[in-house]
Amino acid sequence: MAETTPLLTSNLQDRDPEIIVTIPENKAHISLINNKPLKAIIHIIVLFIISTAFVYLTLKIYLPTLDENQRQHLHLPKGIEDLRALNKMLNEYMDRYNYQIMLSYSVIYIYLQTFSIPGSMWLSILGGALFSMPIALLLICSCAGIGSSNCYLLSKTYGKSFVKSRYRSKLDAWSRQLDKHSHSLLNYMIIVRISPLPPHWFINIAAPHVGVPLIPFFLGTFFGVLGHTLIYVQAGMTINDLTSDQEFTIFSWKNVGVLALIAVAVMIPVWIRKKAGVDNEIYQEIDHEQNDS
Numbered sequence: 001m002a003e004t005t006p007l008l009t010s011n012l013q014d015r016d017p018e019i020i021v022t023i024p025e026n027k028a029h030i031s032l033i034n035n036k037p038l039k040a041i042i043h044i045i046v047l048f049i050i051s052t053a054f055v056y057l058t059l060k061i062y063l064p065t066l067d068e069n070q071r072q073h074l075h076l077p078k079g080i081e082d083l084r085a086l087n088k089m090l091n092e093y094m095d096r097y098n099y100q101i102m103l104s105y106s107v108i109y110i111y112l113q114t115f116s117i118p119g120s121m122w123l124s125i126l127g128g129a130l131f132s133m134p135i136a137l138l139l140i141c142s143c144a145g146i147g148s149s150n151c152y153l154l155s156k157t158y159g160k161s162f163v164k165s166r167y168r169s170k171l172d173a174w175s176r177q178l179d180k181h182s183h184s185l186l187n188y189m190i191i192v193r194i195s196p197l198p199p200h201w202f203i204n205i206a207a208p209h210v211g212v213p214l215i216p217f218f219l220g221t222f223f224g225v226l227g228h229t230l231i232y233v234q235a236g237m238t239i240n241d242l243t244s245d246q247e248f249t250i251f252s253w254k255n256v257g258v259l260a261l262i263a264v265a266v267m268i269p270v271w272i273r274k275k276a277g278v279d280n281e282i283y284q285e286i287d288h289e290q291n292d293s
Contacts, residue, residue, distance in 0.1 A: 044154065051111055076119045083122055109123050116201040127139060128237045133237070137233060144229070152217055171210055178210055185212070193223075
């Protein structure tokens with residue numbers, strides 16, 4: 001049975017007749033089938049399941065066979081004790097399975113970054129404990145860049161309606177800032193990555209909707225996380241030498257100073273451009289962005 005709904009009623013003292021529109025019953029079914037947000041959610045869920053299965057198979061194939069006692073330590077660390085136990089267990093196999101462990105580590109890191117799952121900090125510290133400084137830095141920065149770019153592409157492909165409806169005011173504010181920094185976009189993205197605000201997951205999902213191209217996004221992530229990664233790797237290198245959890249520190253005045261020096265180094269080219277007559281007020285824009293967040 002068809003439903004009738006008044007579309008337009010005249011207010012001119014019934015001089016014009018009421019206009020009636022007929023809506024077929026199956027219209028609701030059609031709207032459900034063509035519901036783009038629902039399709040996007042289904043696609044993301046399917047991709048998440050496939051990715052999770054891929055991570056599981058990678059660990060199953062490339063990691064050595066573990067006994068029951070060792071297997072209980074094979075999970076994302078949630079604290080120093082978990083991290084120390086996992087590091088001790090993996091170090092027993094590093095000589096024979098170095099590349100397999102490196103591959104498994106990379107797959108897990110990219111997986112966490114792709115779906116914005118917490119735990120990357122602990123993996124970065126573990127990387128410092130397992131690998132040498134140059135390898136750990138290159139590996140972690142590359143995985144962070146690839147995983148964040150995957151998140152960028154997922155948001156661009158499936159998250160347009162959700163992100164724009166949920167964060168419209170922040171997107172508009174950030175878009176205006178990016179327009180002013182289009183001539184120094186890479187420097188800007190590096191500084192944003194160094195800064196703790198806005199959170200990195202928001203940068204990943206918002207960047208494609210404010211006009212940040214993929215290549216500057218990847219490079220900005222790669223170099224922007226270098227300072228944090230250096231601190232985490234240094235922390236990981238001290239795990240085996242610690243006698244108590246109280247000795248383990250990540251954030252200190254020294255580390256803050258390192259990040260500040262990196263930010264200043266990134267700003268030097270921008271300062272030179274400004275002195276040459278190019279308008280670039282990046283510090284003010286970053287402060288404004290942090291206040292908006």
